[in-house]
Amino acid sequence: KAGVTQTPRYLIKTRGQQVTLSCSPISGHRSVSWYQQTPGQGLQFLFEYFSETQRNKGNFPGRFSGRQFSNSRSEMNVSTLELGDSALYLCASSLDFTSGAYEQYFGPGTRLTVT
Amino acid sequence: DQQVKQNSPSLSVQEGRISILNCDYTNSMFDYFLWYKKYPAEGPTFLISISSIKDKNEDGRFTVFLNKSAKHLSLHIVPSQPGDSAVYFCAARSKTSYDKVIFGPGTSLSVIP
Numbered sequence: 049k050a051g052v053t054q055t056p057r058y059l060i061k062t063r064g065q066q067v068t069l070s071c072s073p074i075s076g077h078r079s080v081s082w083y084q085q086t087p088g089q090g091l092q093f094l095f096e097y098f099s100e101t102q103r104n105k106g107n108f109p110g111r112f113s114g115r116q117f118s119n120s121r122s123e124m125n126v127s128t129l130e131l132g133d134s135a136l137y138l139c140a141s142s143l144d145f146t147s148g149a150y151e152q153y154f155g156p157g158t159r160l161t162v163t
Numbered sequence: 164d165q166q167v168k169q170n171s172p173s174l175s176v177q178e179g180r181i182s183i184l185n186c187d188y189t190n191s192m193f194d195y196f197l198w199y200k201k202y203p204a205e206g207p208t209f210l211i212s213i214s215s216i217k218d219k220n221e222d223g224r225f226t227v228f229l230n231k232s233a234k235h236l237s238l239h240i241v242p243s244q245p246g247d248s249a250v251y252f253c254a255a256r257s258k259t260s261y262d263k264v265i266f267g268p269g270t271s272l273s274v275i276p
Contacts, residue, residue, distance in 0.1 A: 052206070081264065088172075090252060090268035091207070104263040138206050150195050150256060152264065154206030 050075065052141050052155035060161045066127040069158045073120050073141030080122040081152060082114060085136040094137075097122055098144060126160075134162045166190045167255050169267040178276050182240040186253030186267055189234065193255040193265075198227060198238050201250045201269070210251075211238070243274045 053072045061067050073080050082094040093106035097116035114124040120141075126133055136159050140152035168187045176182045186196075194215040199207035213220040213227045213236065220227050226239045240247055253267040 079262065081262075083266070088268060090167075090169075091254075091266035093263055093265065096262045098262065104260060106263070140206070151197060151209040151212060153209065154199075156204070156206050 052139060052153055054137075054139050054155035054158050056158060057156065058159045058161075060163060061129050062163055063129055063131060065129050066125065067129060067160060068123055068125045069137055069139075069160075071122045071124075071139030071141075071155060073122070073139075074153055077141035077143055077153070078120050079142045079144050080116055080120060081140045081142075082122070082124050083138045083140065084108075085138060085157070086134075091138065094124065129162045131162050134160060136160075165268070166193075167253055167265050167267040169251075169253055169270045171270050172268070173271040173273070175273045175275060176243045178245055178274055179242045182238075182243045182247065182272055182274065184238040184240075184251050184253075184270050184272065186236045186238075187234060188236075188255055190255070190257060190265075191234070192257040192259050194258045195256040196227070196229065196236050197254045197256075197264075198225075199252045199254060199266075200247075201252065207252055240272075243272075245274045245276050248272055248274045 055070045079098045081096040083091040095105045100116045111127045116122045136157045138157045140154045142152045197212040198210040201207040211225045229236045250269045250271045252269045
């Protein structure tokens with residue numbers, strides 16, 4: 049079974065621009081979560097989607113948004129980029145927790161650099 | 164307010180010895196805990212988990228212990244191998260919000276040959 053894929057792997061943007069990151073979950077997984085990883089901060093939860101609906105959201109400004117498509121693929125968008133948005137963005141998929149499957153499977157991440 | 168804490172940013176252990184990684188949490192609604200391992204340039208990979216109804220879960224060289232009264236869990240790796248060198252993240256789910264996972268800041272483990 050193919051793992052979680054994220055595109056692009058690396059991205060360089062300038063302040064004020066916007067960016068869209070893409071995530072394809074493992075086949076059959078309907079839950080997709082996004083995280084931001086910065087040095088010393090661990091993984092900060094951005095949001096989680098299930099069946100095209102956002103079920104939960106972390107403490108990030110409205111510039112961070114996402115969506116999920118009917119095939120469970122997900123995108124996240126960051127508008128008006130700031131230098132502090134430079135980070136590794138990780139996507140994780142899982143079976144829905146109602147099935148008792150709580151572990152997530154992560155993609156390799158997209159390294160975003162804002163200059 | 165960090166709900167999941169890993170107070171040791173780094174740990175060095177000799178090959179063959181035991182590695183003990185610690186994690187503390189503050190939210191009493193957490194009832195499911197997970198450990199992930201992360202190598203550079205890769206996403207985290209699931210290692211082992213434990214439900215709050217248990218106090219121990221074992222999988223090969225990896226054992227997780229949970230002390231609910233102290234809101235503390237630990238991951239034991241025995242024996243440690245050089246390939247175990249990675250960043251280890253402790254994570255928790257809340258019974259009121261299973262779709263949101265809270266991660267700790269991670270502990271970088273170095274296993275010295």
